[in-house]
Amino acid sequence: MKKILIKNGYVIDPGSERKGCYDILIEGEKVERIEEEITCGKNADIIDAEGKIVVPGFIDLQVNPGNTIEYICEMLPSCGITTPLIMPCNVNGIPFLDYYGGLRGVIDASDGQRVNVANAISIEPPDTGAHETYMQLATPVNSIKSRIEEFIELGITAVGEVVLPLGGTAHITTSMSEEFLDKLLNETERHDIPILLHTGLGLQGIEKAVEVSSGRKMHICHVGSTCSQDNIHKALVLLSENGNITSDTHLSEVAGSNSRNSKLVVEYFDKGQAVHIDAQTLKVEKVEDINKARPPFYYNKVNLFENNIICALSEQVDAIESDDLGDGIRSKILLKNLFKLVNSVALEHVKHELMYKMIKKLTINPAKILKINRGTLGEGAFADAVILDLHNERVETVMVNGKIVLFNGKLTGEKGGKRIRFKS
Known part of the structure; x- marks a missing residue:
């Protein structure tokens, strides 16, 4: 050999x-x-x-296959990502499960790619609305146990991204976030399977998620983005006081979605702030007609980039992820900002110490969160x-x-x- x-x-x-x-x-x-x-x-x-x-190799805790799993797996090596956790979203404008013909199709598409693929599949409340893919993943409360058992049998790596409007606007609507999360955590804890949560906008969403967790293990996604208009330092203190909770952050100045029906996309389009970004040049162009434009849609939030930098440097945030929408843009932005941040340091030994901290959040920490041997x-x-x-x-x-x-x-x-x- x-x-x-x-x-x-x-x-x-x-x-x-x-x-x-x-x-x-x-x-x-x-x-x-x-x-x-x-x-x-x-x-x-x-x-x-x-x-x-x-x-x-970098382990990315959130990659969305907006242009297909196969497409994004070709894009990721140039960003240093060797194991993406691929989550459900609209694929070429079609709900995730419809595009791949169900979970078996997702699994078949995930093997033999240029990079390793870890799969996360969400479980959403039965009254979920406003996002095509997550509506398909709605699960009756009494079926949560059997759904997780199905995931484990199929080798699904984690439950997520569970989207719940705890305390504010999210990509979906539901009236039973807290009750549903409580029952879901009972089952993920029993099976010791990782669960990744997207809370509603604001510190209140993180506070409510921590309260509902009651010591049970849970991972909160993109804390810096969630708290973009609130006090990020309060969120970091809260995370430091709750050892059962792990978290991650973007390292990007843009958020986004693959659904034109997302409440956040509609909100930023109405403000005239929804944009397209060219995958090769990263050139930005304003979206003029939300009904005719092709996803993904990008937008900025107040304090988004500042918060992401704070979280990336903070010991209270465990991992850095791209939340790539399937076109490679946010993976490229993550890498660009990682290089710029490290190279802003003049002293060589300090540069290496900063690089060590960043690499830890891109490698062994996400591996431990997912419980995988990488x-x-x-x-x-x-x-x-x-x-x-x-x-x-x-x-x-x-x-x-x-x-x-x-x-x-x-x-x-x-x-x-x-x-x-x-x-x-």
Whole structure:
């Protein structure tokens, strides 16, 4: 079996508490050895990473397949993402389950891609309205238990993104958020399956979610965006006081949706602030006719970017995710802002410390939240590796399960991805 040796790189791997110059020897799907210097002779293909940073592949806790699962999986390696948690949304304007012909179709589409795919499927209250995909995922209260058991049998990685207007506007409408969340948490706790929650806008939504959780495990999505018009510091204090709750943040200046019927999209369109963004140039163009325009739709919120930066730097927020809408735009923005943030630091050792903190939130922390065996480059770990050119602010090489899927910034013919099952 051919081996690959990554030499001379500066390794940042919070999962194995490693930071420094190391060589990494990969055989098959896994890391065989990691040492300060490895000599392999002619038995390995050598990748010279001198002057580059080598990190575990990013695990993105929220990616939406707006242009299909297959499409977004082709886009993600150039952003360093090797394992997206793909959540339900409208796909090419069609509700998620309709597009793929049900959960089995989703699962079939998730295997053998260029990146690993972890699946999250939401469970929503039976009176859910205002969003086509989430209305399809509405579940009677007495069927929550059997629905979760179905997910586990199919290997669905997590329950989510559960969207509930706790305390404010969300992408859906429902009158039974608190009651439903309480019953849902009983079942996710019993099965020890991760649950990811999108609360209604504002600090009140996070406060209500924490209150309903009553010590049960739960993950709250994109805290910085949720609290964009409230006191983010109060939210961070609340999270620090409740060890059962994990959380994440965007690292982006835009929020968005794949549904023109989303209450948030309609709200920002009425303000004249809903826009399209070009996937290649990131050029912004105002949406003129919401009924004729094709999703996704993007918009900004007051204090959105400021809050996301605060959360990305805060010890109280566990992970950074893109919430990509399936066109690769917010994954690119995440990477761009990550590079800009780190490169704003002058002192080299401080730059590496900041990079360590950011990489931890993109690798081992989300792996622990999802309870999956990824997010590190320790010996015996799956070889999901990314070589970053920090100076030129780009992803140079990406490996997924030991296969090189991106080299010198360009996709190869390899597809190394696997479907990541619950507790895999």
